[in-house]
Structures are given as structure tokens and as C-alpha cells.
Amino acid sequence: MFEYFGNNYTWNMAVNLCLSMGGQIGELEDVSGPVKRASDEGDPAASEKLFAAWGALGDRLASLAARDEGKGRHYSAGMKYKRAAAYYVQAERMQAPEFEPRKQAYQKVLSCFAKYVQLTGQRCERVEVPYKGKVLPALFVPATQSTGKPAPCMIHFDGLDVTKEILYLVGMGTELSRRGVSVLLVDNPGVGESIRIHGMKNFPEAEIPAAACLDYLEQRDDVDPKRIGIMALSLGGFHAPRAAAFEDRIACCVAWGANYDWGKTQRHRYENRDASLPVPHYWRHAMWVFGVDSVEELLEIADRMTLKGVLDRIRCPILIEHGGNDRQISIEQAHQTYNDCVNSSKRELVIHSLEEGGAEHCSIDNITIGIDSIADWVGETMKELGQKS
Numbered sequence: 001m002f003e004y005f006g007n008n009y010t011w012n013m014a015v016n017l018c019l020s021m022g023g024q025i026g027e028l029e030d031v032s033g034p035v036k037r038a039s040d041e042g043d044p045a046a047s048e049k050l051f052a053a054w055g056a057l058g059d060r061l062a063s064l065a066a067r068d069e070g071k072g073r074h075y076s077a078g079m080k081y082k083r084a085a086a087y088y089v090q091a092e093r094m095q096a097p098e099f100e101p102r103k104q105a106y107q108k109v110l111s112c113f114a115k116y117v118q119l120t121g122q123r124c125e126r127v128e129v130p131y132k133g134k135v136l137p138a139l140f141v142p143a144t145q146s147t148g149k150p151a152p153c154m155i156h157f158d159g160l161d162v163t164k165e166i167l168y169l170v171g172m173g174t175e176l177s178r179r180g181v182s183v184l185l186v187d188n189p190g191v192g193e194s195i196r197i198h199g200m201k202n203f204p205e206a207e208i209p210a211a212a213c214l215d216y217l218e219q220r221d222d223v224d225p226k227r228i229g230i231m232a233l234s235l236g237g238f239h240a241p242r243a244a245a246f247e248d249r250i251a252c253c254v255a256w257g258a259n260y261d262w263g264k265t266q267r268h269r270y271e272n273r274d275a276s277l278p279v280p281h282y283w284r285h286a287m288w289v290f291g292v293d294s295v296e297e298l299l300e301i302a303d304r305m306t307l308k309g310v311l312d313r314i315r316c317p318i319l320i321e322h323g324g325n326d327r328q329i330s331i332e333q334a335h336q337t338y339n340d341c342v343n344s345s346k347r348e349l350v351i352h353s354l355e356e357g358g359a360e361h362c363s364i365d366n367i368t369i370g371i372d373s374i375a376d377w378v379g380e381t382m383k384e385l386g387q388k389s
Contacts, residue, residue, distance in 0.1 A: 001013075002015065002016055004032075004371050006036075006039065008039045009276050010276075010278065010280055011035075011039060011050070011076045011094070014090045014093075014094060016360075016364045017090065018087065018090045019182040020171075020303040020368075021086040022039065022083055022169055022185050023083055024083065026218075027061075028054075028056055028057070028087075030055045032050075032053055034049055035050045036052075041120050041192060042330060043067070047096070047280045047281070048095070051091045051101065051102070054088075054090060055087070055088065055101075056083075057084075057111070058091065058108060059291070061087065062081065062084040062108070062112055065080035065112075067206045068080065070102045072096075072134075077119050078116045078117075078120035079116070079120065079345030081112040081113070081115040082116040082120070084108070085108075085112035085116060085169070088108045089109045089163060089166060092109060093279060094286050095280075095281055097167065098284075104194075106196055110193075122150045122368070123141060123142055124139050125139065125140045125142075126139060127139070127140045127216075129213055130215075130216065131147065131200075131209060131343065133214040133263070134200065135192065135198070136187060136188060136189075136194055137187045137192065137197075138167055138185060138186040138192040138213075138263050139164050139165075139185040140183075140185075141176070141182060141183045142177065142182050142346055143176075143177050144177045144180075145191065149224070150180045150224040150225075150387065151224060151226070152180070152182045152227035153182040153184060153217055153224070153229070154182070154228075154231050155183075155210060155213045155229070155291060156173070156183050156186060156230075156231050156232065157186055157206070157209075157210075157231075157240060158188060158233075158236060159191070159234030159235045160190075160235040160279075160286065160289060161285065162233065162234065163193075164186060164192055164193075165192075167233075170367055171367075171371055172371050172375070178375075179375050179376070180379060180383070181379055181382050182223060183292070184213060184216075184217060187258050188202075188209045189209055190202025190203075192289065195288070195289065200287045201290055201291035202291075203301070204301065206238070206242045207243045207245075207246035207247045207357050210247050210250070211249075213230075214249050226385075227382050228249065228250065228253035228388060229250060229251045229253060230244055230247075230252075230254075231253065231254035231255075231374070231378070232254075232256065234256070234257050234259070234278070234328075234361065235256050236255070236257075237257045237258045237260075237320075238259040238262050238307060240254060240255050240305075241255050241307055241311060241318065242310060244318065251316055251370075252317040252319075252382070253318040254318070254321065255319070255337060256362055257321070257323070257326065257362040258320050258322050258334035259337075260307050260336040260337045261306045262302050262306070263306060264306075265298065265306055265330075266286075266298070268298065270295060272356070276327040278328065278361075283295055286298055307336075307340065308340070311337065311342075312340060312342050314368050315343055315344065315345060317344060317346035317347070317384075317385075318341050318344045318346070319349075319350065319374065319377045319378075320334050320337045320341075320345050320348070320349045321352075321374055322349070323352050323359045323360050323361055323362065324351045324352055324353045324366075326359075326360060328361045328363060332347060335349070346381065348377065352369055356369060358370045379380075
């Protein structure tokens with residue numbers, strides 16, 4: 001993995017993710033000197049300094065984009081808005097939940113992303129999935145290989161701290177689309193807009209929001225209701241298989257990073273003060289996501305988030321994709337997930353090695369390796385399911 005911030009795993013993850021979304025290393029280097037020093041010195045205000053530096057970079061790009069837009073240079077403007085959104089979202093997600101300036105930064109993420117989509121002509125539709133009197137905000141990306149018939153579709157949930165805009169910008173929606181599969185990128189409860197704007201918290205029973213997404217997609221004329229799958233990354237490595245186990249309408253499933261026993265992982269992290277974490281202020285972030293006031297309450301919920309005794313319910317095809325050098329979730333959990341899917345009609349386990357790349361958590365060191373592998377499997381599997389129907 002590209003270790004821009006030395007041994008600061010959490011911030012290195014953010015850099016790699018930012019670059020995968022279209023960020024430029026030269027732009028990051030221009031503003032990150034003070035941030036590097038803060039990281040090296042263990043400055044308690046380091047996260048805020050990252051926010052100031054990367055947020056200012058986002059502001060600069062947004063200003064340049066507005067200038068291009070004023071000159072009628074719409075595509076150039078859109079691409080600058082894209083990079084601004086990438087910098088804003090990484091700066092925002094690195095902050096503690098109570099950090100007040102992150103609210104404005106998140107609005108900038110949404111605004112810049114919307115302008116990027118509009119000005120560059122992205123085939124990406126903002127939609128809202130009805131859910132418990134509220135909505136799950138989502139992005140619908142239609143299949144490009146149109147046959148004139150309704151296309152298969154994947155529901156794509158986030159992880160613990162990822163958003164639908166991040167998922168779109170790293171390219172998963174585009175690559176699925178190119179393989180003839182539409183995708184619904186969803187801010188499920190506890191992430192993205194769902195928690196930041198609608199106040200919805202996360203919980204173990206992922207089949208509930210998954211069912212709402214299925215209901216929505218079944219009403220679309222451009223989606224084949226018999227070929228709707230589900231996928232998710234990181235913490236979603238629990239959510240997607242859980243949903244597939246309890247929702248019979250799901251046609252296939254992808255765990256992008258296994259998460260067989262999240263409770264065991266959290267207890268290990270807490271007891272060992274593990275530094276391989278996705279965001280700073282990790283425990284405060286996780287408590288916010290699940291709507292609890294103490295680590296003890298969080299761990300009680302986490303203990304319910306296990307796939308043990310659940311996966312034999314899965315009948316549909318399932319892919320478990322995992323990094324061989326994943327420092328957050330052990331490779332053992334990938335094997336446990338695969339081994340328990342005994343009744344799946346087609347199960348596959350892919351482990352990416354350091355030699356091939358994509359070996360870190362959710363292939364963050366080379367995300368194209370993971371995306372290509374998953375998109376190919378989904379495209380092939382949906383085609384097989386279409387031939388059987």
C-alpha cells in the first residue's frame with residue numbers, strides 16, 4: 001500500500017482511497033506538509049489539520065471549477081468538482097462525529113458531486129428509496145450494454161464509514177454497468193446521508209433495508225426483478241450475506257471483504273488497542289453509527305453481528321473477495337464465510353496476494369484489481385442466471 005503518511009495506517013488508507021476516487025498526488029502533496037508533521041509528532045489536533053488542509057484544497061478546486069463553468073468549459077469544470085468532492089469527503093470522514101465543521105463539508109461533497117455528474121454527463125441518477133416513512137438516498141447507474149430488455153441489478157450497500165459517492169467515484173458502478181449490470185449505490189442506515197441528514201442508525205438485520213431496495217427496484221421498468229443481487233464492502237461483508245440469508249428474492253451476493261464475526265473483531269480491537277482502523281476517533285464514530293453512548297453497548301450490538309449459524313440459509317451464488325494482507329479483518333473470516341455457505345448454488349472465494357496487488361482491506365492498495373474481479377464475477381453470474389430463467 002502507498003504509505004504517504006509513514007506508519008499512520010488510518011491516514012494512508014484515506015490517501016489511497018482519495019487517489020482511487022480521482023485525487024491527484026501532486027495536489028495532495030502541495031497542501032499536506034503540515035499534516036505530515038502533525039502525524040509524525042502525534043499531534044492530538046492532527047485530524048483537524050488534515051481537515052483544514054484537504055478542505056482548503058477542495059475549496060480551491062471548486063473555485064477553479066466555477067471559473068471554468070463561467071467560461072462554458074463544462075467538462076473541465078466537472079472534473080475539478082469531482083476532485084473537490086474527493087478531497088472534501090475524505091477530510092470529512094476523518095473527523096469525530098461532534099466536529100461541527102464537518103456538516104458544511106458534507107454539504108460541499110453532495111454539491112460538488114452533483115455538479116460533476118451534471119457537467120460531465122455521467123449516467124448516474126440520484127434516487128430515493130422509500131424506507132420506514134423516510135428515504136434511503138441512493139445513486140442508480142444503468143447498464144450500458146442494453147439489450148432492450150430489463151437489466152440485472154446489484155444493490156450496493158456501504159461499509160462502516162464509506163458513502164455512495166465514494167463507491168461511485170472509485171468506479172464500481174461504472175464497471176458493473178459496462179458488464180451489462182445496473183447498480184443501486186445506497187447509503188444504508190448508519191452511513192452517508194442516511195445518518196448525517198436523516199438520523200438513521202445502523203443495526204444487524206440488513207435484510208430490512210435490503211427488502212426496501214428490492215421493493216423499489218422491482219417497480220422499475222428497466223430492472224429485471226428476477227436478477228437483483230446485493231453486495232457491500234468492509235462491514236458490508238457482514239451485511240450483504242446476512243441480507244442474502246434472510247431475503248429470498250436476492251439473486252446473488254458479494255462480500256467485498258469478509259466480515260464473519262464483527263463482534264469478535266471489535267473486542268480484539270478494543271482489548272489490544274489495535275491501530276489498524278479505518279477512521280480516527282474510531283470508537284466515537286462507531287458509537288455514533290449505531291446510536292449508543294458507550295463502548296460496552298456497542299460491543300453488545302457487535303456480538304449480534306455474526307454470520308455463524310446463518311450462512312447455510314443462502315441458496316444463491318455468492319462471492320467472497322478478500323485481501324491476503326488485510327490488516328483489519330483476518331483472512332480466517334473469509335474462509336469461515338466461504339465454508340459455511342454450504343447450500344449456495346455457486347460459491348467462490350478469491351484471495352488477492354501481495355504479488356498481484358489488491359491485497360489490503362477491500363483492495364485499497366490497488367482497488368482496480370478488486371473491482372475488475374468482482375465486476376467480472378457479477379457479470380458472468382447474472383448472465384448465467386438469465387440463461388436459466
